[in-house]
């Protein structure tokens with residue numbers, strides 16, 4: 001399977017993302033926090049939902065509060081910096097549909113699309129995963145605030161508990177696809193693990 005080099009010239013934001021290559025240090029730290037908190041929350045929830053294993057579930061709310069705080073930080077950095085806005089743009093700009101179709105077509109032809117923060121299938125996957133995690137976490141947090149009597153918000157408990165119950169398997173599938181493809185890209189010798197090297201970079 002060959003690795004596609006980026007074939008389209010792209011817009012200014014796209015070129016700057018590609019040329020900068022490395023992630024800024026803050027983006028690596030935010031990603032690391034997401035990796036740890038989302039993975040724990042997700043697989044702890046799956047253990048409870050599917051296997052009735054509640055061994056680690058007492059940590060669910062504490063991790064959930066940390067994840068809520070971390071996601072607020074992520075959204076603040078992504079919206080508040082040029083680099084972050086370019087990342088959101090690569091995830092959510094609807095006109096990227098042709099890049100996604102191009103990547104899908106390449107995959108079916110046995111070629112691995114480019115990874116990294118550029119428009120395409122991998123960015124769409126990350127964007128949907130990030131939105132899904134945000135929705136489940138924020139509604140779960142709202143449900144917890146209501147259950148604890150901190151706020152009164154009719155319907156929030158219902159919404160939060162359902163989002164968490166239904167969201168858990170969906171997020172697990174997205175997690176699995178994201179991690180599996182990261183390993184697959186790495187096997188194809190793409191320098192992907194730089195995202196974890198937060199001692200390097202600006």
Ligand code: HEM
Nearest residue numbers: 041042045049061064065136137140141144161164165168
């Ligand atoms: C990725 C994020 C999250 C996932 C995947 C998740 C998953 C789950 C699951 C599967 C349940 C069981 C639902 C049921 O039995 O109907 C649950 C319950 C619960 N979650 Fe979450 N959750 C997340 C985030 C949060 C957050 C941020 C909070 C609050 C800070 C939270 C607080 C709770 C509470 C209070 C319950 C009810 C526990 C009980 O029934 O005693 N969760 N969650």
